[in-house]
Amino acid sequence: MTDIPVTPPAARKRRSNWQLLMANRLAAAGLFLFGFIVVVALLAPILPMPNPDITDQPNRLLPPLSAGHLFGTDHLGRDILSRLIWGTQVSLLVGISATALAALFGSLIGLVAGYTRGATDSVLMRFVDMLMAFPYILLAIAIVAALGPGLLNALYAIAIVNIPFFARNIRGVTVSIRNREFVDAARLSGKSHAAILFTEVLPNVLPVIVITMSTTVGWMILETAGLSFLGLGAQPPTSDLGSMLGQARAQLFTAPHASIVPGIMIFILVMSINLLGDGIRDVLDPRLRSGALDRPMPVTRIDRKTVPAPTLSDAPALVVENLSTGFDTGDTITPAIRDISFRLGKGECLGLIGESGSGKSVTALSLMGLVASPPGVITDGAVYIEGRDVLSLREQQLIGLRGARVAYVFQDPLTTLHPLFVVGDQIAEAILAHNPVGRQAAHARAVALMETVGIRDAASRASAYPHELSGGQRQRIGIAMALANDPDIIIADEPTTALDVTVQARILELLQQLRRERGLALLLITHDFGVVAQVCDRVAVMKNGEIVEQGDTQAILRDPQHDYTRRLIACVPELGEGHGFLDRVRPLFPEARP
Numbered sequence: 001m002t003d004i005p006v007t008p009p010a011a012r013k014r015r016s017n018w019q020l021l022m023a024n025r026l027a028a029a030g031l032f033l034f035g036f037i038v039v040v041a042l043l044a045p046i047l048p049m050p051n052p053d054i055t056d057q058p059n060r061l062l063p064p065l066s067a068g069h070l071f072g073t074d075h076l077g078r079d080i081l082s083r084l085i086w087g088t089q090v091s092l093l094v095g096i097s098a099t100a101l102a103a104l105f106g107s108l109i110g111l112v113a114g115y116t117r118g119a120t121d122s123v124l125m126r127f128v129d130m131l132m133a134f135p136y137i138l139l140a141i142a143i144v145a146a147l148g149p150g151l152l153n154a155l156y157a158i159a160i161v162n163i164p165f166f167a168r169n170i171r172g173v174t175v176s177i178r179n180r181e182f183v184d185a186a187r188l189s190g191k192s193h194a195a196i197l198f199t200e201v202l203p204n205v206l207p208v209i210v211i212t213m214s215t216t217v218g219w220m221i222l223e224t225a226g227l228s229f230l231g232l233g234a235q236p237p238t239s240d241l242g243s244m245l246g247q248a249r250a251q252l253f254t255a256p257h258a259s260i261v262p263g264i265m266i267f268i269l270v271m272s273i274n275l276l277g278d279g280i281r282d283v284l285d286p287r288l289r290s291g292a293l294d295r296p297m298p299v300t301r302i303d304r305k306t307v308p309a310p311t312l313s314d315a316p317a318l319v320v321e322n323l324s325t326g327f328d329t330g331d332t333i334t335p336a337i338r339d340i341s342f343r344l345g346k347g348e349c350l351g352l353i354g355e356s357g358s359g360k361s362v363t364a365l366s367l368m369g370l371v372a373s374p375p376g377v378i379t380d381g382a383v384y385i386e387g388r389d390v391l392s393l394r395e396q397q398l399i400g401l402r403g404a405r406v407a408y409v410f411q412d413p414l415t416t417l418h419p420l421f422v423v424g425d426q427i428a429e430a431i432l433a434h435n436p437v438g439r440q441a442a443h444a445r446a447v448a449l450m451e452t453v454g455i456r457d458a459a460s461r462a463s464a465y466p467h468e469l470s471g472g473q474r475q476r477i478g479i480a481m482a483l484a485n486d487p488d489i490i491i492a493d494e495p496t497t498a499l500d501v502t503v504q505a506r507i508l509e510l511l512q513q514l515r516r517e518r519g520l521a522l523l524l525i526t527h528d529f530g531v532v533a534q535v536c537d538r539v540a541v542m543k544n545g546e547i548v549e550q551g552d553t554q555a556i557l558r559d560p561q562h563d564y565t566r567r568l569i570a571c572v573p574e575l576g577e578g579h580g581f582l583d584r585v586r587p588l589f590p591e592a593r594p
Ligand SMILES: Nc1ncnc2c1ncn2[C@@H]1O[C@H](COP(=O)(O)OP(=O)(O)OP(=O)(O)O)[C@@H](O)[C@H]1O
Pocket: 327, 336, 354, 355, 356, 357, 358, 359, 360, 361, 362, 363, 372, 375, 527
């Protein structure tokens, strides 16, 4: 077995937000550039530069690199470098202030509308919709025209046209948070609405506000420059980057440097802010950070040090040897399962049992390369189906085996069934994925399968949506889909956990019956030894990602070798044996108080 750098979760190095931001090269470059621009702009009063407003007609339109004028002079002979630095200061000040104003008022509107809903929500959001109905630059021009040209009015105009952007984003997040349990708990504890809004909801919304600010500030600097370019923003003698560009427009062909210099500055400034903003968004959004929003690869990344030789063709239905899967955390691969080996014969049922987090699902998903990558990686081992190592197959071959030779039944069919399609069509689709038999034939087979799994009045229930069926019926649909292409192996991952005991018993009986009738090999994942005792010929006990004991179910029930197995068995309560159960369990948990 290959060594994987094992990092226990508790000891795993958690990188700070700053380290994560610096690890993103583009964001780091953006931060460096933006920081440099801000520092230079702030130092403008003490830098040894000519006064940006002093005109010098004899030296007008000097080219760059002229004596005393690194970037040349403009049409009034003013030093472009000096005006650039002072203008950048003004642009930054106006852009950042406008962003802060838009964030403050937009977030307040979004928070109040999303939290109160009802009439207040409607009034506020219709006002926001009205603002959004105008082309934003026309609205900004109209606002400045009404208030009068000037930098402060341009700032207000830019802030107002950007309020809807914040209001809509924040309202959406607030609506999704207002009904969460911790908000209900705060309500029950007697907190006022204002207190709930600012102490419970706002902290959860804050990252979204910061992300929205960081991604819009560059845009607002551009908008301010746009208004100044049109002569509606900075008024002489004050100038910002937009007004510099506007004043140099007349000499675009005779002295292009006068426009190019502020143009490049606007580009660098906005680019650096956008790069930094994207970096901040990535750091603050944990889903982006973990890669959870990335589209997973069709097959789990396989990075095995050794590729196993094929075994004999008369091998059992499924043989798993030394299978190890981990999750790529950036610095290292954290193992989730290690050295998993078991065999499953035709018509046999193997129970895979263990507590939550012991690695049962990762094992089941690894068999067909279904662990999401990133971050999942199969680091070692082999999965043989009738002697062939499926992890050595080409991607398309492995995908072809899914559903056809090996089918899955998952724990909660409500999350795996598509809510907008009727169940008959979903089973038919599973059939058509591997058998081009035509829609009608597929539908007829779907109804037959529904009958096989014991759904009464299957023909009419085929046109029901998943939410119109009971939990037990939905699980039967899940089993019917698994049977759609006559697989040899069914992997059932806690198929009865979401069901009550009577329905659980019926589903288990159905799986047993299908196993007997069709000679299916069944890998049953559960955390309940009672289920294993009822259904499985053999059992493998998992703990902390490893199989600690496996063998014949009866033998293990009679004489469990591992202490953990004994605890799992002791956890199965027997009807009417409450006292006996407690007496059996108590010695196994000496740390627990009686
Ligand atoms: N996408 C993931 N990223 C990182 N770690 C993961 C991911 N999915 C699972 N794990 C880790 O792998 C380990 C095994 O998880 P697994 O889902 O296989 O447990 P399980 O035994 O099936 O639990 P349960 O009975 O609750 O479903 C856990 O420590 C879990 O945190």
